[in-house]
Amino acid sequence: MLYLVGLGLSDETDITVKGLEVVKKASRVYLEAYTSILLVDQSVLEEYYGRSIAIADREMVESNSDEILHNAKSEDVAFLVVGDPATTHTDLVIRARELSIPVRTVPNASILSGIGACGLQLYNFGQTVSMVFFTDTWKPASFYDRIKENRSIGLHTLVLVDIKVKEQSIENMARGRLVYEPPRYMTVGQCAKQMIEIEDEKCEGAYTSDSLAIGAARVGGKTEKFVAGTLEELCSTDELLGPPLHSLVLLGRRTHELELEYVREFAVDKLKWDRIWKKDYAKQL
């Protein structure tokens, strides 16, 4: 059996009792470590589980999944995923099906629901978008049209931000040196800047630098932190937010009084927040 086990969002104790039982009795344990991270190190997990863990990087999961699935018809293999394993790694599940390996998922908290702690109604979120690190020559902006669609019907948008782990520099790659760059985690500030950059380029009014948003850090953890403000304000609140992981929510017009009351607690400038809320958000739908 292949078990996809969600680890939740924060530390070693966020695993479910069911998930912990699976990890303890599995023949092999893999940790998917390239789409998200926990706020604790692998060694903490290994000690807590009493098991050693093999790190599954993108290459192993996408090109070498038969290694993970080896013998899984007769043995139990645990594949650990930060957050919730739902819909991630569909390719792995489809491959397991082809090999007639039974698959079971052990759900856990996801950023898609954990973000509700910021006080916005989860029911009013539209599609989720991802923001990657821009380079001088590569600024993928597919997020823009999606946000525009969400906002056209009044919905909030969760923006998940890029992480880069186990990346090689072009030079090291060219020379075949297996030396990896230090991991990089996008901040809310970088995300907000890139959003404003694309709006300035496209000028289609999907949002403005005065649009209201919430910066989130370490959602689901003890040091969880939210900061609310305009996109422009969020360009310079990274220090307030602290260490990764970050994510950002751009507000839609379909807002509720209860949401206001809850979210304004996080506003960097409450009077400005109230003013823009009243003008552009309250009772728009």
Place this chain on the structure above:
Amino acid sequence: MLYLVGLGLSDETDITVKGLEVVKKASRVYLEAYTSILLVDQSVLEEYYGRSIAIADREMVESNSDEILHNAKSEDVAFLVVGDPATTHTDLVIRARELSIPVRTVPNASILSGIGACGLQLYNFGQTVSMVFFTDTWKPASFYDRIKENRSIGLHTLVLVDIKVKEQSIENMARGRLVYEPPRYMTVGQCAKQMIEIEDEKCEGAYTSDSLAIGAARVGGKTEKFVAGTLEELCSTDELLGPPLHSLVLLGRRTHELELEYVREFAVDKLKWDRIWKKDYAKQL
């Protein structure tokens, strides 16, 4: 401290290790039991936790929350919620804040992410809607416009279905008898019928009886079951799906080949599914 503890979706072992620690050491433990249910009884939870649990019905939470919050400034109170506590019970949290009671949330799996097990990409879901039991004179249809909005931009819609627990008949209420009706849980079939009824009335083409959808039962549990078909087909698959809880996903046009491959496994009529998919869904966006 007020702890809002998510229980996950299925049974007693879906609680996180962190949540279980909170439950074991809290002064009082409440279980919110009117918006969703686990697939196991209260007694199973009590035995597993080694604690007795007070059931918090809607009246207690909405009108009498100070009883729950009593002394929570100096004691720990655990308020258990099926699924994930994010954004549910905002009113309780706001009341706690007014009383200067610190609040912490212990996240868990939510139906909003658990539904990803059906194979559709969670990123492509729009706003979530709720379906209540229609009566002869009361057929609230606000879900219809929301679905229409989601579909206008190609997104899937999760439809959460009604549950009725601890309801009184009008006769018993009039006579002041505290006798409650047996609990009722809406099925996918009832939900699909009500959706078609409203489309037939409004004729705005938000969807048709031939629109593709997925019926889901006991998401996140060992007996989790999905059935895929047209809305019309889903009117008569309740036996296949089995016991509650049910929910339904109406597909949006923004679909991906990987989703097709995964979801068609659940189709009641694979050829029909393929035909409609090819005609109305594939490569529409």
